[in-house]
Amino acid sequence: MKTPDSLRSARWFAPDDLRGFGHRSRIMQMGYGPDDWAGKPVIGIINTWSDIQPCHAHFKQRVEDVRRGVLQAGGFPIELPALSLAEQYVKPTTMLYRNMLAMDTEELIRCHPIDGVVLMGGCDKTTPALLMGATSAGVPAIYIPAGPMLRGNWEGKVLGSGSDAWKFWDERRAGKITPTQWLGIEGGIARSHGHCMTMGTASTMTAIADALGMTLPGASSIPAADANHIRMCAETGRRIVDMVWEDLTPAKIQTVPAFKNAIAVAMAMGCSTNAIIHVIAQAKRAGCDISLDDFELASRKIPVIANVRPSGDKYLMEDFYYAGGVLALMSELRPHLNLDVMTVTGKTLGENLQGAQVYNHDVIRSLDNPIYAEGSLAVLKGNLAPNGCVIKPAAAEKRFLKHTGRALVFDSYPAMKEQINRPDLDVTADHVLILRNVGPQGGPGMPEWGMIPIPQKLIEQGVRDMVRISDARMSGTSYGACILHVSPEAYIGGPLALVENGDEISVDVAKRTIHLHVADDELARRKSARAIPEPRYERGYGWMFNRHIQQADQGCDFDFLQTGFGKAAGEPDIF
Known part of the structure; x- marks a missing residue:
């Protein structure tokens, strides 16, 4: 258990010396007093909001909800903006910058007086990047999923982001959809804040974070526009303060059995193929030996039981939430899960699943009535x-x-x-x-x-x-x-x-x-x-990327960021 004098932030604020004076005087410059920080955990809130990130458009308000929870629990919240990876706009791909956000996250935590951190993400690469960075930094961390957007709608039809875009684009190419109808699809397919409401990479990776034990139980299923999402954010703020006192770090949660649970849940969800790359990268950051073989093993024994597009034929994430969400799905998967693993609640997965139940058995199927007899991948x-x-x-x-x-x-x-x-x-x-x-x-x-x-x-x-x-x-x-x-x-x-x-x-x-x-x-x-192709980059981040990026089967992380690559320098003794 942590005590006030053993808090990491105390190295900045507690000493009665010139550097301590500088830290305290500058925080007082921002209008804070000793009662705001003295003896309290400093909670970093790493926020991936930006003006061009539609999936995270609500994070401006949600960060205030997190801040409210931190204050209620006796912590001192500090918002830290991080690289925002907008899947729709970043070219050639946000995958080029996943590792940059992971580095951004790790160094934001390392260089600031942070005792614990709330990670705010949801759009595809933000979930693995934030978790990778926080895992490497090693302070108590908890993840807030942005939540899926509401169902799309066009001419009385329910639209699913991405999946229906591809489908109807082919119909337009075939001459079966007019430009006016296409404009209606454009305006109806994404009608609220939040990430894709199909079982795309965003929903996959937030569900994996949930199954891994890095979110409040069931947080990944809550639609972004639902009031439950606001309450979840405040509760997350309260919980991270207790996690600091308990010294509940990612290393105590992200174990090999926890990653195998996450893989089982991903397979049952009808997950994105991207899950393989990101989970392998996350596991390597946690020092866990997870490979393609673990996915193949799970694929042979875990059926797809979430009837959510595109693997399913009918429902979207909003339906999945009201059918019981990821907790209900995990309750169906009990025979395939390690229920003794620790989670951010300080309780085991088995304890978190008590009372979970399925409310719509067509959305969340039983193991003996699957959508697909083997796993998603x-x-x-x-x-x-x-x-x-x-x-x-x-x-x-x-x-x-x-x-x-x-x-x-x-x-x-x-x-x-x-x-x-x-x-x-x-x-x-x-x-x-x-x-x-x-x-x-x-x-x-x-x-x-x-x-x-x-x-x-x-x-x-x-x-x-x-x-x-x-x-x-x-x-x-x-x-x-x-x-x-x-x-x-x-x-x-x-x-x-x-x-x-x-x-x-x-x-x-x-x-x-x-x-x-x-x-x-x-x-x-x-x-x-065969002629050897010219390097894609000759300078900058791209130069570093090409020289250190690993292949897909290794998770596409930078080799120098992997656990075991070399000894970290630690924090300079400059206090």
Whole structure:
């Protein structure tokens, strides 16, 4: 247990010396007095709000709710703005900057007089980035999910963010939706603050944070516009103060069993493929040995039981919350969970699940009545992806789960855009579309380009799915027979770089295999003839990114930020 004189912030404010004088006088400059901070935990509130972050638009108010809770519990709140990663606007991809936000978070905590921290995020990369940074910093931390937005609406139809955008865009390409109707979809698909209300990356990663024990129980399911979200924020502010006194740090919560719980929940939710990259990165920060094998093992035994788009066929996150939310889903998953793990409540997961129940058994199914009999994701390996690649079988047409077809290769995103709608493109629905040089280094940053558009000539014929392979990612709201995260990536010489138009490729999801039907000696010949691409960056953050980014199967973290890379310098003794 902590005492007032053992608080980290006391190093700044308690000493009767010149530096202590400087710290106290400057905080008094802002209108505070000794009664505000003396003997109280200083709580950092790391806020990823910005004017161009629609998912976090309500954080201006929510930070005040957190502050209220901190004050009620006897803490001293300090808001610290951090890098805001707006998925819709940051180019080429927010993934390029996930690690930057993680570094921002870690250093904000390390260099300020912070005893505990509340992390405010929700949009795709903000959840893993904030948790990665706080985990490395090592002070008590608790996460506030932004919450999903309300259901979309257009002409009496319920719209799901992302998923329905792709669906209706194809219908517009096919000439079945007018410009006026399209404007109505644009105005109706995102009608409140909050992140995507489908089971995209945002909902996936906040649910994972919840299952990991890093949020108040069930916090991830609460819609952003619901009054329960306001109350949750205030309660989080109160709880972090107690966590400081209890010295309940992320290391005591984020254990291997906790990460395996999170993976089980993700599989049952119909999670985004992005979950694999982020969870592996988070686990490595916590010093936990989690790999693709853990996802594959869970995939074989955990069915999809959340009937939420895009893996489900009907419901959205708002429905999921009113059906009982993530606590209800975890109560169904009890046989597959370690219930003894610690959580931010200071109680075990089993204790947190007491009283949880399902209120709508079509939204949250039982284990014996799943949406999909296996987990949300499958890990494939073979000569095209020696270190693995990922597919979301529940969101693909079943006929493509075992398929052989000829390759049609695009060497870059611009090349794909230029060619994909050509009426004379030599392509059939049985072809395997390949987009390469769009991985961690090649993208750069591994953009969400893996849901390669169906060629225009096939769209007009009614085709809506094909096998597509890339070293990119795709949005968690996307769907289709998209094989992603091919590792190692083409840009650094992975086998994907050696595929030529017309090569046969076989995929067998049941057997977890992917195979390029080209002889080894021919692949060796192609490799020796391959030109080494120029570096994407020659200066700045991008230069550092390209030299230190790990591959997809390793979580795409910087190697120098991993636990065990080297000894930290610690805090300078400058007080």
